[in-house]
Amino acid sequence: MSGKPAQSRGTEGAAAFPVDDRGVAARLFAILDAFTAPPASSLTLTAIAQRTGIPLTTVHRLVGEWTSWGGLARQEDGRYALGMRLWEVGVQTPTARNLRTIALPYLEDLYESTHEHVHLAILDGGDALYLEKLSGHQAVRVISRVGGRLPLHATGVGLVLLANASNEVIQEYLAGPLPRFLPQTVTDPEELRRRLAGIRSQGIARMSEEMTAGSSSIAAPIRDRTGQVVAAVSIVTRTTPRPSPEQEQAVRVAAHGVGRALGYRRATG
Amino acid sequence: MSGKPAQSRGTEGAAAFPVDDRGVAARLFAILDAFTAPPASSLTLTAIAQRTGIPLTTVHRLVGEWTSWGGLARQEDGRYALGMRLWEVGVQTPTARNLRTIALPYLEDLYESTHEHVHLAILDGGDALYLEKLSGHQAVRVISRVGGRLPLHATGVGLVLLANASNEVIQEYLAGPLPRFLPQTVTDPEELRRRLAGIRSQGIARMSEEMTAGSSSIAAPIRDRTGQVVAAVSIVTRTTPRPSPEQEQAVRVAAHGVGRALGYRRATG
Numbered sequence: 001m002s003g004k005p006a007q008s009r010g011t012e013g014a015a016a017f018p019v020d021d022r023g024v025a026a027r028l029f030a031i032l033d034a035f036t037a038p039p040a041s042s043l044t045l046t047a048i049a050q051r052t053g054i055p056l057t058t059v060h061r062l063v064g065e066w067t068s069w070g071g072l073a074r075q076e077d078g079r080y081a082l083g084m085r086l087w088e089v090g091v092q093t094p095t096a097r098n099l100r101t102i103a104l105p106y107l108e109d110l111y112e113s114t115h116e117h118v119h120l121a122i123l124d125g126g127d128a129l130y131l132e133k134l135s136g137h138q139a140v141r142v143i144s145r146v147g148g149r150l151p152l153h154a155t156g157v158g159l160v161l162l163a164n165a166s167n168e169v170i171q172e173y174l175a176g177p178l179p180r181f182l183p184q185t186v187t188d189p190e191e192l193r194r195r196l197a198g199i200r201s202q203g204i205a206r207m208s209e210e211m212t213a214g215s216s217s218i219a220a221p222i223r224d225r226t227g228q229v230v231a232a233v234s235i236v237t238r239t240t241p242r243p244s245p246e247q248e249q250a251v252r253v254a255a256h257g258v259g260r261a262l263g264y265r266r267a268t269g
Numbered sequence: 270m271s272g273k274p275a276q277s278r279g280t281e282g283a284a285a286f287p288v289d290d291r292g293v294a295a296r297l298f299a300i301l302d303a304f305t306a307p308p309a310s311s312l313t314l315t316a317i318a319q320r321t322g323i324p325l326t327t328v329h330r331l332v333g334e335w336t337s338w339g340g341l342a343r344q345e346d347g348r349y350a351l352g353m354r355l356w357e358v359g360v361q362t363p364t365a366r367n368l369r370t371i372a373l374p375y376l377e378d379l380y381e382s383t384h385e386h387v388h389l390a391i392l393d394g395g396d397a398l399y400l401e402k403l404s405g406h407q408a409v410r411v412i413s414r415v416g417g418r419l420p421l422h423a424t425g426v427g428l429v430l431l432a433n434a435s436n437e438v439i440q441e442y443l444a445g446p447l448p449r450f451l452p453q454t455v456t457d458p459e460e461l462r463r464r465l466a467g468i469r470s471q472g473i474a475r476m477s478e479e480m481t482a483g484s485s486s487i488a489a490p491i492r493d494r495t496g497q498v499v500a501a502v503s504i505v506t507r508t509t510p511r512p513s514p515e516q517e518q519a520v521r522v523a524a525h526g527v528g529r530a531l532g533y534r535r536a537t538g
Binding site for chain 1: 294295297298301302304310331338340350351355358359361362363364369374378393398404406414415
């Protein structure tokens with residue numbers, strides 16, 4: 001799920017060797033990966049060959065295969081883009097679809113009561129993967145998008161997901177590179193560890209100007225039937241001098257609503 | 270883009286023949302198609318082999334390829350489901366993503382003013398393909414879903430899309446099978462032709478109990494910069510004795526809003 005391009009064969013001569021199933025499959029997937037890392041809305045055959053290291057003649061043939069199925073589409077300008085059939089199959093992935101379907105009415109409520117960006121994200125491969133984003137006309141500019149990934153330590157949903165991950169995942173994440181996006185991004189592992197403890201005990205994460213200038217985020221965990229945190233919900237607002245308790249409450253209510261719909265029952269007393 | 274499973278080689282013996290690229294690609298795609306026609310949230314290897322006609326040993330190997338990339342995922346019960354990497358790549362398809370991103374704030378407005386299901390659909394391969402669906406807690410039960418397809422003649426968005434399609438597309442659609450889902454479904458080609466003319470002149474489609482008992486729909490066309498209808502927006506409501514002019518107005522406003530955002534300018538005077 002890391003989206004890393006598959007190992008390429010590298011040389012033009014490779015096309016002359018007998019190509020086994022594994023080679024063809026890996027190359028077909030590498031061609032899709034070329035559109036996502038870094039994201040490109042369209043690519044020429046030459047650019048696909050450059051990004052994948054697959055010989056141009058092979059790219060030409062395999063792009064033809066993708067196109068005839070509908071996984072890629074040839075545009076009027078001759079460039080290729082990801083195709084509608086891929087979208088149609090992809091959105092049926094049950095993990096994403098089931099959670100989105102259950103969460104959507106609560107996300108709608110949260111949007112309606114705040115008119116801010118509403119995000120739903122899960123932990124995937126050490127990133128916050130954004131499953132849903134609702135936005136109005138007036139919402140502050142943000143870089144999140146459905147299907148996009150953002151780092152755990154610099155986003156509200158990411159901090160919530162990391163705070164509730166296993167010790168091993170936390171350990172590994174804090175040992176890795178922790179890029180600073182803005183002066184206020186917290187990148188010190190020990191400070192992050194204390195922050196994660198605070199988020200666990202308060203059940204909410206607040207952050208301000210750590211990923212995008214001018215925007216702040218309030219995020220809360222969504223628990224499933226077993227009590228495990230399976231997702232996080234957030235709103236992203238313009239940064240204001242002091243946090244709004246009403247907004248915080250709205251995010252908590254939405255997260256609890258989705259959790260209840262997933263079968264989570266809070267312990268009482 | 271029809272989602273038809275690729276032609277299968279049919280016999281177990283096929284695995285022994287040298288398999289060229291085309292064969293491998295077609296089989297890889299046929300395995301994905303197996304999850305969508307009819308939709309299955311998970312399948313065993315045997316079921317995949319049955320649905321595709323691909324020999325089980327080949328299915329085993331190719332499912333392994335999909336799984337290692339993340340396009341399929343093996344569940345705890347040993348069955349396979351569409352995988353998160355497929356979702357992640359699929360949602361980046363520009364046609365779907367750009368239209369959704371532009372339309373979303375207007376769909377939010379429409380949801381907020383009606384609290385009914387809000388649909389965004391495009392014409393694709395003779396079907397209404399649903400790009401987006403917003404739903405609240407109380408909305409009436411419907412069968413639409415994001416990524417799903419419904420017939421043009423029995424849905425509000427479908428009628429709007431068909432009414433604004435080329436004569437050739439209309440001709441071909443009306444010549445094909447027009448299944449009756451409920452007693453009120455209009456299936457007579459001449460009556461449908463008159464209905465499409467009415468929808469074109471009024472700029473709105475109303476339908477009641479033609480696809481799902483108890484539900485009605487109001488749909489309007491979305492035009493792009495060139496004036497072409499590129500999508501349709503609708504709300505689906507509980508059937509009431511008389512149509513609500515306010516709801517109709519809300520759907521028109523949303524459709525015009527998306528059109529304006531796409532660059533459409535209505536002729537004046």
